[in-house]
Amino acid sequence: MSILLKVLKNQQKLTTKWISSLGTIIGLIIILITVELLIDFNPFIQQKISSVEKSYQVISKKIGELSFLSKTVKGFSKNEIEEIKALDNIKDIACFMSCNYQVIISVGKETNGIPSFYTLAFFESVPNRFLGESEGFSFWDSSMNEVPVILPKNYLDAYNYGLSLSMNTPQISESFLKKLRFNIEVSGNNKKKNFIGKVVGLSNHLNSIIVPQSFLLFTNSIYGEKILQEPTRLIVKTKDKNEENYIRFLGEKNYNIGDNSQQISLIQKIIIGLFSYQFIIAIIIISQGLLLLLFYSKIIIQSSKDVIKKLFITGYNINQITKTMEKIMLKLYALIFILSLVITIIIKLAIRNQVIDKLNIKLSYLLSPYTVFIWAIIIITFFITNRINFKKSLETISKQIYI
Secondary structure: OHHHHHHHHHOOOHHHHHHHHHHHHHHHHHHHHHHHHHHHHHHHHHHHHHHHHHHEEEEEEOOOOOHHHOOOOOOOOHHHHHHHHOOOOEEEEEEOEEOOOEEEEEEOOOEOOEOOEEEEEOEEEOOHHHOOOOOOOOOOOOOOOEEEEEEEHHHHHHHHHHHHHHHOOOOOOHHHHOOOEEEEEEEEOOEEEEEEEEEEEEEOOOOOEEOOHHHHHHHHHHHOOOOOOOOOEEEEEEOOOOOHHHHHHHHHOOEEEOOOHHHHHHHHHHHHHHHHHHHHHHHHHHHHHHHHHHHHHHHHHHHOHHHHHHHHHOOOOHHHHHHHHHHHHHHHHHHHHHHHHHHHHHHHHHHHHHHHHHOOOOOOOOOOHHHHHHHHHHHHHHHHHHHHHHHHHHHHHHHHHOO
């Protein structure tokens, strides 16, 4: 058997061997890194998709080019609200309630590196059922000086990725933001009062500062102008944000959708499509690499046919010769699979450093169990396919002995 091993090694075609090996390595790396990135970035993708939590959307009327000539704000009439409510795609609907007084938010002195600031603001509220779970938000009464507030998530993003960089101030995490307290000054009707604001949550589907309805009703009754206005914005819960008739209705009525659900949906499809395309390309490359390796194995067997025939005649069986053939391929396969795994890890570490610097996403140093599992499955598939190929080729040679 050692003679066969020596003959087989001498019959190796180096060009075919290394071309097929290189193709297999490239295909393996593409598959592994595709699976790994899809797993690592999935939470980030889902976070972006969750910008329309529970299929909530904000509807408003489009502002015309000549709207600046009128001081009145065009809101939704009762008939228009009922018309939207009657749509099959609408599960729930409510109006935004707005403050009718001046609001000033400020931080009087620097706190934990966060600079003092002063800004005009605007409060709105919606029924609690549209807000999800935000601890401490559902209850407020006039005896309480601390006001729970829900901020738009993009406010925090604008600060972290814009203002903090230009002002050289620390970035703020969501958990840290919830520990901060700020001053809220409300004024109107020649009256003024200060409250303490506390952030209890961030919203991806609401783009205004949300306070409890009980707080807004209380402050509007004291500091607000006694003006009855039609609601300018509605919040709806839909069965399907992208339902064709629903989208057509909004377009015909010239209504705006105040979220990026359709863009997010499109981005999600593009990302998944790109990963799928990349995965298919990798499968094709690996398949071609495997075919070349099988072709390479057949060339070795055919080149050593005379020696193999003599081994059959002297009493060796197909399984014994197959094991010898596998020894030839074992080192090559080990090189292919170990090298592909090492290069995948190196690429992931390089991507990880870029992602942490630019997107502030935390990725693990290690490959996920799913990636390693797929890697192992491919190895097993290669070995099984190769063994079947060896046995079929050897069976053909053994039959030729007795012809």
